[in-house]
Amino acid sequence: MRASDQTQVQVLGHEGKVLEYRPNLDPAPRWHQDDQGLHLSVMSAHRIYNMWDWKNPIVVKITHPLKA
Numbered sequence: 001m002r003a004s005d006q007t008q009v010q011v012l013g014h015e016g017k018v019l020e021y022r023p024n025l026d027p028a029p030r031w032h033q034d035d036q037g038l039h040l041s042v043m044s045a046h047r048i049y050n051m052w053d054w055k056n057p058i059v060v061k062i063t064h065p066l067k068a
Contacts, residue, residue: 003033006064011042013059029060038065 009029030041042060 001038001062002066003031003038004064004066007031008063009040009042010061010063011058012061038062 009031011029014027027043032039040060042058
């Protein structure tokens with residue numbers, strides 16, 4: 001997959017807003033494109049009740065990629 005100027009990446013169920021327990025952190029998804037592909041950096045933004053143990057999948061939505 002290749003990115004375009006309009007490509008957007010989002011974690012479903014998370015608005016990319018400030019986490020209440022880390023107000024100086026920007027949890028918005030980030031990405032970059034290079035010759036090897038599209039690289040994503042996302043974080044789960046759930047309340048931490050169980051020592052960072054998060055077994056549920058994180059679902060990422062990518063919109064406006066370049067068509068193959």
